[in-house]
Amino acid sequence: MFRSRALSKLIPLMSGQSNLAYRFIHPVIASHGHRCHRSVIYKQRYRTCPHSAGRRTISAGTKVMAEEELPGVLILDIGGTHGVLEDLAALLKKHFHLITMKEFLGNREEMSKKIQSIFVFECRPTIDCELLESLPNLKVIGNSGVGVDHLDLKMISSFGVKVTNTPHAVAEPTADIGMALMLASARRLVEGCQVAVSPDTKYFAVDWLGVEVSRATLGIIGMGSIGYKVAQRARAFNMRILYHNRNRRRKEEEEAVGAHYCAKMEDLLQQSDFVMLIVNLTPETHKLIGKRELGLMKPTATLINISRGAVIDQDALVEALQNKVIRAAALDVTYPEPLPR
Amino acid sequence: MEGQELPYVLVDCIGERLGVYEDHVGFLKKRFHLITMKEYLENKTVLSKKIRAIYMWYHKPAINEELLQSLPNLKVVASSGVGIDHLDLKLLSSYGVKVSNTPFIVSTDTADMGMALLLASSRRLVEGHEMAVSPDTEYFPADWLGVEVSGATLGIVGMGTIGYKVAERAKAFEMKILYHNRNQRKKEEESAVGAVYCKKIDDLLQQADFVLLAVNLTPQTHKLIGKRELELMKPTATLINISRGLVVDQDALVEALQNKVIKAAALDVTYPEPLPRDHPLLKLKNVIITPHIGSATKKTRWVMMEEMAESIEAGLAGLPVPREVLP
Numbered sequence: 001m002f003r004s005r006a007l008s009k010l011i012p013l014m015s016g017q018s019n020l021a022y023r024f025i026h027p028v029i030a031s032h033g034h035r036c037h038r039s040v041i042y043k044q045r046y047r048t049c050p051h052s053a054g055r056r057t058i059s060a061g062t063k064v065m066a067e068e069e070l071p072g073v074l075i076l077d078i079g080g081t082h083g084v085l086e087d088l089a090a091l092l093k094k095h096f097h098l099i100t101m102k103e104f105l106g107n108r109e110e111m112s113k114k115i116q117s118i119f120v121f122e123c124r125p126t127i128d129c130e131l132l133e134s135l136p137n138l139k140v141i142g143n144s145g146v147g148v149d150h151l152d153l154k155m156i157s158s159f160g161v162k163v164t165n166t167p168h169a170v171a172e173p174t175a176d177i178g179m180a181l182m183l184a185s186a187r188r189l190v191e192g193c194q195v196a197v198s199p200d201t202k203y204f205a206v207d208w209l210g211v212e213v214s215r216a217t218l219g220i221i222g223m224g225s226i227g228y229k230v231a232q233r234a235r236a237f238n239m240r241i242l243y244h245n246r247n248r249r250r251k252e253e254e255e256a257v258g259a260h261y262c263a264k265m266e267d268l269l270q271q272s273d274f275v276m277l278i279v280n281l282t283p284e285t286h287k288l289i290g291k292r293e294l295g296l297m298k299p300t301a302t303l304i305n306i307s308r309g310a311v312i313d314q315d316a317l318v319e320a321l322q323n324k325v326i327r328a329a330a331l332d333v334t335y336p337e338p339l340p341r
Numbered sequence: 342m343e344g345q346e347l348p349y350v351l352v353d354c355i356g357e358r359l360g361v362y363e364d365h366v367g368f369l370k371k372r373f374h375l376i377t378m379k380e381y382l383e384n385k386t387v388l389s390k391k392i393r394a395i396y397m398w399y400h401k402p403a404i405n406e407e408l409l410q411s412l413p414n415l416k417v418v419a420s421s422g423v424g425i426d427h428l429d430l431k432l433l434s435s436y437g438v439k440v441s442n443t444p445f446i447v448s449t450d451t452a453d454m455g456m457a458l459l460l461a462s463s464r465r466l467v468e469g470h471e472m473a474v475s476p477d478t479e480y481f482p483a484d485w486l487g488v489e490v491s492g493a494t495l496g497i498v499g500m501g502t503i504g505y506k507v508a509e510r511a512k513a514f515e516m517k518i519l520y521h522n523r524n525q526r527k528k529e530e531e532s533a534v535g536a537v538y539c540k541k542i543d544d545l546l547q548q549a550d551f552v553l554l555a556v557n558l559t560p561q562t563h564k565l566i567g568k569r570e571l572e573l574m575k576p577t578a579t580l581i582n583i584s585r586g587l588v589v590d591q592d593a594l595v596e597a598l599q600n601k602v603i604k605a606a607a608l609d610v611t612y613p614e615p616l617p618r619d620h621p622l623l624k625l626k627n628v629i630i631t632p633h634i635g636s637a638t639k640k641t642r643w644v645m646m647e648e649m650a651e652s653i654e655a656g657l658a659g660l661p662v663p664r665e666v667l668p
Binding site: 079081082083085121122172173175176177179180181183184187188189190192193195196197199201202203204205206207208209210211212213214215232233234235236237238337338339341 | 358359360362398399449450452453454456457458460461464466467470473476478479480481482483484489490491492509510512513514515614615616618623629630631632633634637638639640641642
């Protein structure tokens with residue numbers, strides 16, 4: 001849910017403010033052929049003309065594109081529970097002809113040819129073979145957030161369709177939520193709130209204690225962009241930082257955050273007071289943390305998951321928590337989401 | 342020492358959720374003869390002359406003039422935590438009693454708690470948790486959003502030991518840090534955390550996305566944040582209090598939250614603690630309250646106890662009292 005923040009950062013890029021944006025837009029409009037060059041100029045020099053008679057105009061050399069001429073982008077919906085946020089949809093409409101699933105299904109023949117891109121927001125709409133087969137002009141799927149485990153990349157690639165995600169936009173808010181969960185769990189914040197507001201509370205017990213975060217040992221499993229930002233934050237709490245990653249980071253990067261590499265995940269698990277999972281979900285990381293790994297953790301340790309629910313063997317986690325094999329868990333992700341009630 | 346009796350130290354009670362921790366008693370009993378209030382009241386004539394120190398654990402036992410008058414040999418009061426607003430320092434001094442607290446050991450955990458509240462409030466953690474576990478939840482809505490911490494502006498009111506540690510932590514989140522303090526900090530201290538001094542609290546209040554109170558409670562800081570200060574804050578701002586409930590005009594805060602003058606509040610401290618069960622702050626959706634747990638970790642509480650014992654021992658030996666609080 002917090003991943004949707006990625007969108008607000010993406011849109012300014014798309015207004016032609018950087019080379020990266022230019023390259024992103026280019027494939028989408030490549031199929032416009034002779035209009036390609038003019039479309040690019042449109043993107044780069046789009047601004048409101050102060051002398052316009054009320055209608056937005058583009059600077060000299062370009063013409064206003066009517067909605068239908070804008071590239072067609074399929075989205076699930078605008079607003080509602082799972083749709084693209086309304087204010088972001090308004091921004092998208094400046095560049096694209098947004099077609100909702102409802103509109104598409106209501107007029108397949110006409111719409112299917114117009115759709116050159118799909119905007120996947122919070123994993124919707126679902127991309128399956130059937131959908132791809134019905135969109136002959138589909139060029140690129142833009143996915144909000146960094147995780148693409150819900151997309152069959154091989155299948156999509158076989159249709160000659162490119163996929164993009166937004167890894168950098170989500171890095172800071174996700175690192176922040178990792179820290180938030182670690183602090184909240186260690187200091188029993190949610191429980192504390194419940195005590196503070198409960199109608200049964202008559203006094204605050206003085207022996208109501210949590211565990212320290214400062215100076216404790218944090219083990220980061222998955223030291224990508226998000227993991228590294230977590231390390232930067234944790235360092236300010238004087239935490240001892242261990243990390244496990246497919247590849248070791250450069251010495252300067254390690255030293256900048258005081259992180260120690262654990263080639264073997266077991267070493268990290270045995271020494272950490274807090275274990276934070278920040279890997280992407282792949283066949284290799286599926287059930288990365290199971291009964292064995294939980295058994296290796298300290299009985300006083302906390303497991304924090306900000307990656308994907310399926311990285312943990314959830315049944316093993318339940319058992320470990322019930323039997324006090326580990327102290328606690330703080331999960332922003334589960335499988336499925338939401339969990340059965 | 343052989344033949345010599347251990348000094349008699351008065352405590353409120355042992356265990357029972359409010360008293361001296363059971364697992365601290367072993368350490369204390371090696372050094373002191375602990376007398377509970379109950380034992381004292383049952384045997385005042387003998388015990389009143391023997392008691393030479395009071396071990397004040399979480400504001401208990403309460404010290405008033407009557408108690409001071411009946412303990413002629415009282416030399417030291419060791420108080421847990423850093424706040425001493427619950428003690429009448431002038432009164433104690435007039436009886437020749439020294440007072441100590443435990444200011445530095447609590448600073449790290451309290452700074453951590455400040456950050457925990459800031460993050461929990463901005464990302465709607467408590468609300469989110471309730472949604473995740475609620476029996477009515479069928480799906481997670483995509484338009485459920487919080488506000489950013491990274492890159493936001495934090496205004497720290499009170500840049501003492503705790504305030505500075507908050508700044509150190511906030512810097513790692515790339516927050517822009519403003520601070521207001523009785524005195525400006527040294528330039529190196531400011532640059533180390535990238536903190537900008539606001540001589541006038543108004544400047545801080547007008548610019549901050551998060552306002553964190555880390556002052557001690559004195560007559561000068563009583564109701565430091567009232568209606569005027571709340572109105573100076575941004576309507577998108579959050580107030581975080583890890584100092585004392587009385588630093589905030591609570592009625593003004595309720596009104597400001599109800600009228601969306603500010604966005605949210607996160608309070609580890611209120612006045613009183615706990616709040617009456619029908620208090621409006623308990624019902625506001627945009628408020629997080631925790632039960633004064635700023636320093637509530639096992640390790641910190643153990644060190645606090647050790648420090649208090651040390652202060653008592655020094656005071657009774659006629660030596661300079663570590664962490665003495667002067668009136």
